Amino acid sequence: MPKEAHTKAAEHHENAAKAHRSAADAHSKNDHAKGKEHATQADTHSKSARTQSDDAHKKSQSK
Numbered sequence: 001m002p003k004e005a006h007t008k009a010a011e012h013h014e015n016a017a018k019a020h021r022s023a024a025d026a027h028s029k030n031d032h033a034k035g036k037e038h039a040t041q042a043d044t045h046s047k048s049a050r051t052q053s054d055d056a057h058k059k060s061q062s063k
Contacts, residue, residue: 005056012049016042 019042
């Protein structure tokens, strides 16, 4: 069970990183609306990653 939670957290971290890169790319092309959209997605994925990571650590410690 903790392994699944860690895997989910890693997936969210990867998605956040992709969204951050997309936001940076959009901003460098002066497409600030698209950049903001990607930054918002990155924030959502980062928050989900944090939640999953915390959950995984709690499950690991309870064993």
